[in-house]
Amino acid sequence: MDTSVGPAFHSAGSRAESVESATTRDVSRRVTRVDRWLATRLQQRIRPSAVRLVLWDGQPAGAAPERAIGDLYIRDRATLLGLIVHPDLRFGEAYMAGRVEVRGRLDEIVEALTGLSRPRPSLRNRLAVALASRNTTRAGRRNVHRHYDLGNDFYASWLDPQLVYTCAYYPDPSTPLDAAQVAKLDLVCRKLQIKPGDRVIEAGCGWGALALHMAREYGAHVRAFNVSREQLTFARERAAREGLTGRVEFIDDDYRNVTGTCDVFVSVGMLEHVGLRQFHALSDVIGRTLKRDGGRGLLHFIGRDAPTPLNAWIRRRIFPGAYPPTLSEVATRVLAPAGMSILDVENLRLHYARTLEHWYERFAAARDQARASFSEEFARAWELYLAGSRAAFVTGWLQLFQVVFAPLESAPPTWVRAAIYKTEATG
Amino acid sequence: MDTSVGPAFHSAGSRAESVESATTRDVSRRVTRVDRWLATRLQQRIRPSAVRLVLWDGQPAGAAPERAIGDLYIRDRATLLGLIVHPDLRFGEAYMAGRVEVRGRLDEIVEALTGLSRPRPSLRNRLAVALASRNTTRAGRRNVHRHYDLGNDFYASWLDPQLVYTCAYYPDPSTPLDAAQVAKLDLVCRKLQIKPGDRVIEAGCGWGALALHMAREYGAHVRAFNVSREQLTFARERAAREGLTGRVEFIDDDYRNVTGTCDVFVSVGMLEHVGLRQFHALSDVIGRTLKRDGGRGLLHFIGRDAPTPLNAWIRRRIFPGAYPPTLSEVATRVLAPAGMSILDVENLRLHYARTLEHWYERFAAARDQARASFSEEFARAWELYLAGSRAAFVTGWLQLFQVVFAPLESAPPTWVRAAIYKTEATG
Numbered sequence: 001m002d003t004s005v006g007p008a009f010h011s012a013g014s015r016a017e018s019v020e021s022a023t024t025r026d027v028s029r030r031v032t033r034v035d036r037w038l039a040t041r042l043q044q045r046i047r048p049s050a051v052r053l054v055l056w057d058g059q060p061a062g063a064a065p066e067r068a069i070g071d072l073y074i075r076d077r078a079t080l081l082g083l084i085v086h087p088d089l090r091f092g093e094a095y096m097a098g099r100v101e102v103r104g105r106l107d108e109i110v111e112a113l114t115g116l117s118r119p120r121p122s123l124r125n126r127l128a129v130a131l132a133s134r135n136t137t138r139a140g141r142r143n144v145h146r147h148y149d150l151g152n153d154f155y156a157s158w159l160d161p162q163l164v165y166t167c168a169y170y171p172d173p174s175t176p177l178d179a180a181q182v183a184k185l186d187l188v189c190r191k192l193q194i195k196p197g198d199r200v201i202e203a204g205c206g207w208g209a210l211a212l213h214m215a216r217e218y219g220a221h222v223r224a225f226n227v228s229r230e231q232l233t234f235a236r237e238r239a240a241r242e243g244l245t246g247r248v249e250f251i252d253d254d255y256r257n258v259t260g261t262c263d264v265f266v267s268v269g270m271l272e273h274v275g276l277r278q279f280h281a282l283s284d285v286i287g288r289t290l291k292r293d294g295g296r297g298l299l300h301f302i303g304r305d306a307p308t309p310l311n312a313w314i315r316r317r318i319f320p321g322a323y324p325p326t327l328s329e330v331a332t333r334v335l336a337p338a339g340m341s342i343l344d345v346e347n348l349r350l351h352y353a354r355t356l357e358h359w360y361e362r363f364a365a366a367r368d369q370a371r372a373s374f375s376e377e378f379a380r381a382w383e384l385y386l387a388g389s390r391a392a393f394v395t396g397w398l399q400l401f402q403v404v405f406a407p408l409e410s411a412p413p414t415w416v417r418a419a420i421y422k423t424e425a426t427g
Numbered sequence: 428m429d430t431s432v433g434p435a436f437h438s439a440g441s442r443a444e445s446v447e448s449a450t451t452r453d454v455s456r457r458v459t460r461v462d463r464w465l466a467t468r469l470q471q472r473i474r475p476s477a478v479r480l481v482l483w484d485g486q487p488a489g490a491a492p493e494r495a496i497g498d499l500y501i502r503d504r505a506t507l508l509g510l511i512v513h514p515d516l517r518f519g520e521a522y523m524a525g526r527v528e529v530r531g532r533l534d535e536i537v538e539a540l541t542g543l544s545r546p547r548p549s550l551r552n553r554l555a556v557a558l559a560s561r562n563t564t565r566a567g568r569r570n571v572h573r574h575y576d577l578g579n580d581f582y583a584s585w586l587d588p589q590l591v592y593t594c595a596y597y598p599d600p601s602t603p604l605d606a607a608q609v610a611k612l613d614l615v616c617r618k619l620q621i622k623p624g625d626r627v628i629e630a631g632c633g634w635g636a637l638a639l640h641m642a643r644e645y646g647a648h649v650r651a652f653n654v655s656r657e658q659l660t661f662a663r664e665r666a667a668r669e670g671l672t673g674r675v676e677f678i679d680d681d682y683r684n685v686t687g688t689c690d691v692f693v694s695v696g697m698l699e700h701v702g703l704r705q706f707h708a709l710s711d712v713i714g715r716t717l718k719r720d721g722g723r724g725l726l727h728f729i730g731r732d733a734p735t736p737l738n739a740w741i742r743r744r745i746f747p748g749a750y751p752p753t754l755s756e757v758a759t760r761v762l763a764p765a766g767m768s769i770l771d772v773e774n775l776r777l778h779y780a781r782t783l784e785h786w787y788e789r790f791a792a793a794r795d796q797a798r799a800s801f802s803e804e805f806a807r808a809w810e811l812y813l814a815g816s817r818a819a820f821v822t823g824w825l826q827l828f829q830v831v832f833a834p835l836e837s838a839p840p841t842w843v844r845a846a847i848y849k850t851e852a853t854g
Contacts, residue, residue: 171843305835306763327769328755336733341823342754345772350838396768396835408732408823411777416598418848 031057035077042084051104051112055080069112070104092313092388096381106383107360111391137254141227143273143321148228152207154373157366158359163207163234166269166300167352167400171424177358180351183424185213190420191344191404192264192298193413194218201225201262201289203255203282204270208235208248215247220264222248225255256281258289264297265290271301271334272324279325279333287338296406296413297340302352303327303399311388318385327401335405343412344404349393352400356390458484462504469511478531478539482507496539497531519740519815523808533810534787538818564681568654570700570748575655579634581800584793585786590634590661593696593727594779594827598851604785607778610851612640617847618771618831619691619725620840621645628652628689628716630682630709631697635662635675642674647691649675652682683708685716691724692717698728698761699751706752706760714765723833723840724767729779730754730826738815745812754828762832770839771831776820779827783817 039061043053052068053061056075074080079099082090091113094100102109148165155163160178168180169187188210194200196219205211205224208231214220226232235250255270256278265286274282290297302324309315310322331342363370363386371379392398406412414420466488470480479495480488483502501507506526509517518540521527529536575592582590587605595607596614615637621627623646632638632651635658641647653659662677682697683705692713701709717724729751736742737749758769790797790813798806819825833839841847 169843171845173842305766305768306759326758326763328758331753331755331758332733336753339732341732341774341776341826342772342828343774345769346844347768347770347839349768350842399768401769412774415600415777416596416851417773417844418598418851421845421848424843424845 029056029076031055031059035080036061038080038084039074042080046113051109070102070109072109072113073101073103075099075101086312089312089316092311092317092381092384095384096317096377098376098380107357107387107390110384110387111394114391114395114397137256139321141254143319147319148206149230151373152230152234154370155207157369158362162209163231164209165206167302167348168355168358169348170351170354173354177355177362180355180358181209182213185210186217187420187424188266188268188298188300188402189214189218190423191402191413192266192296194220194264197221198263199223199261200264200266201258201260203258203265203267203285204273205231205235205250206269207231208238208250210266210268211235211248211250212238212242212244215244216242220247223251223258223260223262224248225251225253225258227252227254255285258285260289261291262289263291263295265295266298268298268300269302271299271330272303272322273319275321275323276325276329276333279329280337283334283337286334286340290338290340290407292339292407292409294410296343296404296410299330299334299401299403299405301325301330301401301403303330303401305396305399311392314385314388317381324398327403330401330403335403339408340405341408342403342405344402344417346402348400348402349396349398352398353390353393356386356393360386360390456483456503458482458486462507463488465511466501466507469507473540478536495531497529497536499536499540500528500530502526502528513739516739516743519738519744519808519811522811523744523804525803525807534784534814534817537811537814538821541818541822541824564683566748568681570746574746575633576657578800579657579661581797582634584796585789589636591636592633594729594775595782595785596775597778597781600781604782604789607782607785608636609640612637613644614847614851615693615695615725615727615829616641616645617850618829618840619693619723621647621691624648625690626650626688627691627693628685628687630685630692630694630712631700632658632662632677633696634658635665635677637693637695638662638675638677639665639669639671642671643669647674650678650685650687650689651675652678652680652685654679654681682712685712687716688718689716690718690722692722693725695725695727696729698726698757699730699749700746702748702750703752703756703760706756707764710761710764713761713767717765717767717834719766719834719836721837723770723831723837726757726761726828726830726832728752728757728828728830730757730828732823732826738819741812741815744808751825754830757828757830762830766835767832768835769830769832771829771844773829775827775829776823776825779825780817780820783813783820787813787817 035055039053039055043061046053050065050067050069052065052071054071054073055061074083076099079090079094082094091100152163155165159165160181162181164181164184167184168177169184170180171183175183194214198220200214200220200222202211202222202224205226208224211222211224215222224235229252232250232252239245239248239250286297304324304326307326307329310319310324315322327345335342363382367379370382389398393400404413462482466480466482470488477492477494477496479492479498481498481500482488501510503526506517506521509521518527579590582592586592587608589608591608591611594611595604596611597607598610602610621641625647627641627647627649629638629649629651632653635651638649638651642649651662656679659677659679666672666675666677713724731751731753734753734756737746737751742749754772762769790809794806797809816825820827831840
């Protein structure tokens, strides 16, 4: 019985305490016939994915795929059962605790494993969507704080220099991350045809890169809303340094409290944190702030083809309260009630996969820092979150929609799209 | 009491019998105080629209707008009541029968009048949507025959030479109609990235222009389905003349009977005739014919921002069984059940308004021919249908969506849109 988990098993660095204790605890556990039968079933479910299951006795779980891209090492019976009953949640929990280990590239293996729990509109999914968090103003602030206030240093260690934490846009797949993030900011401005003097409201502005780009490059006047203190501090310092304080105001408030009117309403990467039950509130905000004649807006969000809750582990560990909506949910609950026409939709899911590939690589390079500041468990969680999200965009579990809209009374921002793309260098 | 309706009242040609008899019948009717009170209410509802109501005594209906763009002359009480109770249906019926006349440009006045019956998700609308025609195969064939088999000569008198009877695409607003139709065919091909040897299924091919363009310009093999005999005859003759019979097959069958598989599924201007209750059938067809790996498709259709039945008069006189769906209805009832991701949506409503402007002008020039072949009533109906449809697209009552989709397993046809637009000459 071989239970050794040598350095060949990837954990991108030395193993933390919790991992060691898991190893010690389970070392003497026998693999029963039931264990092996269950593992064989599991192996069959992931068969096409070319990942080989190995149990805690070091033996593969029956008919393994011929050309495996890697091994998934299961350390104990509880983990095996968890992977069978609720893989969405249990894989992440087990990986964090070091109760599953992978031999091979984590990102490739996670992509291959997506076959385990393909999202479908099951009763459980519909229930989970219906019971989703209400995301009150207070809960929203708490959720934001938990994720986005981990410290600017942490995000700076693996994001681009402007700290743009949303899907980038790659004019060519080989574009570097920082250029792709600038290209995204610019694409959003061109889709909206931002003009000097335009009054823009941005809901959920992150570290402020888009607001600053609109003001600096297009002469817009931006009021940008956010409830993350750390992000606002960074954004305000940057505005001051760039001499843009007269044109960009960073406001510490919830999107639901947005007042006044604007020519342009934009929100990049916030909608997936709003939650279905608050869509009416966002709809009200858009309806009451956006100018009817000549107004236009853009929502950029992670979405789905069919209503499905976010992966349970991601919801527990990474994004509490998050829900990636379908285009229909956004159209019927946010845009139509506000009297908005959908003018343009672009699905950039492969661009998000590429962005996450960049983030994953950069996170791996900065892993020791994350481990030192937080813990091994934290580092493993983030590693898996980035690899898993990339896999979801590659396989089409998740979509990335950019939706341009305008009030019925307004003409589209451009007569034809060619006007938006004529300045774009393509590969 | 002035009841004369002089030549200043526009009917784009001499008046037909039914119009004369209406005049004669109502000439002696008195305008009562109740009539005037009702007309004043109606005038108030259309006030912002700058159209002046004139009753059958020749007097305006109370406080008319100061700068009227035209007059709407109401010939009798029944028409007045009809316009109050059910303007959607009654305006068209009255116009056809010559019981309302307009002074000024019909297209401008119709656009102004759209304020009378703004579509909203009322109970009546929802009922009408729920009770919409089932559009069985047989009913579908009958509906198609009624509209599209009016004779190729009729359509040739006011469409472009290729007889493209769907929204054109104007690289520049000044592009002529025929060039704009070719630009539309080409845009569809570029969005789908048609390659030599691609097997294409086209559902509802009209007079065949798109199928022939895909085969001739892009080397595709096209099977194009249609149930209009007149259209098929025209399309087959054209294919033979252009030596494309080896690459384009025009098939006399309903879209529901499409068999085999394809790399590309395309349907331009058919979905609005399918009807909500048959969306599942279209979904099945797409799901079973489109190749999962590398497949892609496009639906081009007249749509809505919110579920609303088509104008009652248009349904009665022009398009029985038609229903312009919302993007959500198409996403949830056609695309999601077939396992398709939405990749790209473009709203071309102003391009349809421009197309209809061209059609309206050309129809006016060929009006005498339509009147001679059919009747004055027919000519008035078509005039109003073209003017009214243009108004609906200008004001945002109707949308024109082009939706590109692909199976989950397929990458989008292009990495970035710039690849689609780099060859497009812009104004």
